Amino acid sequence: MEKKKMKRWKKVTIITASSILGLIIILGLVIFGVWNNEIRSVMSINLLVEAKDDNNSGPIYEMDMKGDYYFNDYLAQGGASSDQELIDFIVDNLTKGIIPLSLEAPEIGCSSFTAVTPDNKRLFGRNYDFSKTTGMLVYTTGSDEVFGGFGPRHATMSSVDLQFLGITDGVYLDSLMNKLLCLAAPYAPLDGINDAGVSCGIYMSYQGNSLTEEVVSTNQQTDREDLTSTTMLRAILDYADSVDEAVEIASSYDLHDSANTSFHYMVADRFGKSAILEWVPVDGNEFNDLDGSKRELKVYYNNTDDVINESNETANDFQYITNFIITPAYYESDDNKGGLDRYLQIEKMINPDGNNTKGVLTEEEALNVLETVGRRKWDKEQGESDSNGITCWSALYNLTDRTATWISNEEFDVASSVFTFSFNGERFVRN
Helix, strand or coil: CHHHHHHHHHHHHHHHHHHHHHHHHHHHHHHHHHHHHHHHHHHCCEEEECCECCCCECCEEEEECCCCCCHHHHHHCCECCCHHHHHHHHHHHCCCCCCCCCCCCCCCEEEEEEEECCCCCEEEEEEEEECCCCEEEEEECCECCCECCECCECCEEEEEEHHHHCCCCCCCCCCHHHHHHHHHHHHCCCEEEECCCEEEEEEECCCEECCCCEECCCECCCCCEEEEHHHHHHHHHHHCCCHHHHHHHHHCEEEECCCCCCEEEEEEECCCCEEEEEEEECCCCCCCCCCHHHEEEEEEECCCCCCCCCCCCCCCCCCEECECCCCCCCCCCHHHCECHHHHHHHHHHHCCCCCCCCCECCHHHHHHHHHHCCHHHHHHHHCCCCCCCEEEEEEEEECCCCEEEEEECCCCCCHHHEEEEEECCCCEEEC
């Protein structure tokens, strides 16, 4: 009798265990089915560069964003007119409503320029200046998705400061929560390149009243649909085939700058065209630019920028940008132009005698420009510094070949901190 009870108990136990195991497997399959791309994206996160105390640098990661990151759906709903609307969309779609998210925009200082190699290949260089932070390279694949007459969606490689996602102080991604937050990284690019040979960067412009040091965000209020600062850059990388298409995209949306600050952009393509995009009030200046809803898009092309009158910009076919508005008569004094010293140095290095108006540089010479105005080196040589005293990364994009050289934390001579990338027909890959 006891043996029969024991057998029956064992049978019940086995059936129960099998049922529980079956439920776990089913639950796992459901979770994987819903989160398939997100799980694979998080699993692809890889540490590229360790943090280093000797130069106060944070770690650098890479992530291969698998499948669809719902950006076309974001555009289809009309984008977002605030950080909170963007957060709501990301949480609902990428994290399925269970991972909280915040967006932050630190005060950053950056620089960029365009150039052309002796064999006519187009270059876009960029320094991202801030303080100790955690950086990430994000790769996305293309698709047949279109929007507003643009498409298909391009494969891209972009650079992201994870502080924009609330991962602060240059920490490692040791926790699962921080890795899950990285699913929002495609929505926060600061520079990048797409498979059509278009590059774009975003730079703080510190617009507002210089007397009170009040920075005012662009917050257009027309009947156009809406994009925030970094999602404007994402739209350009994903869908622009050229500078003209990038400008068309920017013109089609109201811009809403993130986190109570202001930005301008530079974009370039493989055809040799570039443009600086700024949102400024008509006939406005630094003292009356206090209403972000009254700003309008102004575009300055490399071949039609004779109105700028900054240094020798009128004569140069290449462009360069730092952290001040180039729109004429915006400033009363040069003292209020953030990054003017680096702006002038870039022009001086590319065209020192006035004879290199085309901006002809080898890739090595272009990297030397980035290294020279890197903030650690620049501030030391100038004997001054500010809160943006670190160049977190430098990127040189070859728009003709669709390749990139990417350097972390100004370590141009450290092999383990220098990475090269190329487009392989489907995505950008690290060589």
